[in-house]
Amino acid sequence: MPLPLFAAILIGIGAGSVVGISVLVGLVKQSGRKLSKPPPNPPLSRQKQTSTLQLIETARKELNMDVVHFYNFGICGAQNAGKSTFINSLRLLDDVNNDTEFRYNMFGPAPTGENQTTIEKQKYRFPPGRSSSDPRSDRSSIQENEDFYPFEHVMVWDIPGCGTRDHPVATYFKREHLAAFDCLVLVAATATLGEYERHILQEIDKSKTSVIIVINKRDGCIEPKCRKKFGRHYQPALHDYKLIITEIINEAKTAVQDSLLDLNLTQTPEVFAISAYNYRDYMFRQTKTELDELFTFEFGDFLKCLTNAAEERRKKNT
Ligand SMILES: Nc1nc2c(ncn2[C@@H]2O[C@H](COP(=O)(O)OP(=O)(O)OP(=O)(O)O)[C@@H](O)[C@H]2O)c(=O)[nH]1
Numbered sequence: 001m002p003l004p005l006f007a008a009i010l011i012g013i014g015a016g017s018v019v020g021i022s023v024l025v026g027l028v029k030q031s032g033r034k035l036s037k038p039p040p041n042p043p044l045s046r047q048k049q050t051s052t053l054q055l056i057e058t059a060r061k062e063l064n065m066d067v068v069h070f071y072n073f074g075i076c077g078a079q080n081a082g083k084s085t086f087i088n089s090l091r092l093l094d095d096v097n098n099d100t101e102f103r104y105n106m107f108g109p110a111p112t113g114e115n116q117t118t119i120e121k122q123k124y125r126f127p128p129g130r131s132s133s134d135p136r137s138d139r140s141s142i143q144e145n146e147d148f149y150p151f152e153h154v155m156v157w158d159i160p161g162c163g164t165r166d167h168p169v170a171t172y173f174k175r176e177h178l179a180a181f182d183c184l185v186l187v188a189a190t191a192t193l194g195e196y197e198r199h200i201l202q203e204i205d206k207s208k209t210s211v212i213i214v215i216n217k218r219d220g221c222i223e224p225k226c227r228k229k230f231g232r233h234y235q236p237a238l239h240d241y242k243l244i245i246t247e248i249i250n251e252a253k254t255a256v257q258d259s260l261l262d263l264n265l266t267q268t269p270e271v272f273a274i275s276a277y278n279y280r281d282y283m284f285r286q287t288k289t290e291l292d293e294l295f296t297f298e299f300g301d302f303l304k305c306l307t308n309a310a311e312e313r314r315k316k317n318t
């Protein structure tokens with residue numbers, strides 16, 4: 001969203017909503033608390049295995065995955081969908097470029113960019129709370145409090161995007177060992193799922209891995225929709241934006257459901273329409289705006305869903 005428009009929205013809204021943030025804090029805390037202990041029932045090697053279990057165990061070995069101390073979530077999807085940005089936003093970190101100065105650090109940000117940025121899989125943990133001596137700590141009153149974000153037993157894996165020469169979709173599932181994860185998050189930048197997403201979903205379903213679909217970059221739909229609905233010169237009010245954002249979320253979910261119809265998956269993946277940008281902005285901002293809240297709530301619900309999926313998987317001990 002261009003800055004003048006965003007500034008106009010902020011001016012139009014004024015002080016934020018206290019009710020909104022407290023509900024969101026509740027949702028995040030609830031999810032965090034559940035994932036703040038090592039996962040129960042770490043899957044053990046078995047003598048007799050079905051081919052699916054074998055696939056999972058081989059994939060975990062290949063990734064050297066710690067399934068005893070961590071819940072492992074894989075973020076997959078097509079190139080440029082916003083996977084790495086999503087991972088940074090979730091962990092309340094700013095984006096960085098993949099330049100010569102970048103050094104991978106498990107607690108640091110994932111590099112982001114328009115052109116095939118994530119080349120190799122990398123795993124990330126949630127950074128510990130910031131101390132007040134951190135020069136950036138004024139940006140976030142939230143992350144200073146470790147109680148709020150207690151995801152210390154969560155490992156989030158940033159997986160290279162598919163659909164490139166180096167990562168063709170046909171071999172993506174196997175090559176990236178997607179069967180290994182407690183839950184996969186398929187990130188897409190458009191709500192009508194294309195060939196890549198459909199192929200990945202079918203492979204995921206065959207392996208019986210849980211998957212959640214996240215349609216990212218929904219902030220990009222706000223301005224075109226406003227222009228179409230209200231014309232170039234109209235300055236939309238808060239309730240106009242609320243309507244538009246609600247429409248964007250609902251339309252994205254319906255488009256995904258339609259795209260799933262002929263795939264005949266055995267699971268019905270939950271779908272969330274988000275803006276990785278808006279969530280992070282909302283969490284960082286001292287003054288919360290009602291506008292960002294709508295996308296932000298999708299994030300809260302997403303966390304809850306992810307937690308439940310991980311719990312279910314561990315209950316099954318696979
Ligand atoms: N407007 C908008 N842009 C976003 C959002 N999330 C990501 N982007 C932009 O989309 C581009 C791609 O983001 P990445 O996070 O690097 O995408 P990726 O899926 O990790 O890409 P690969 O690693 O190359 O597969 C970057 O320019 C991001 O800044 C969002 O929520 N809103």
Ligand SMILES: [Mg+2]
Pocket residue numbers: 083084085111112117118158159160161
């Ligand atoms: Mg990436």
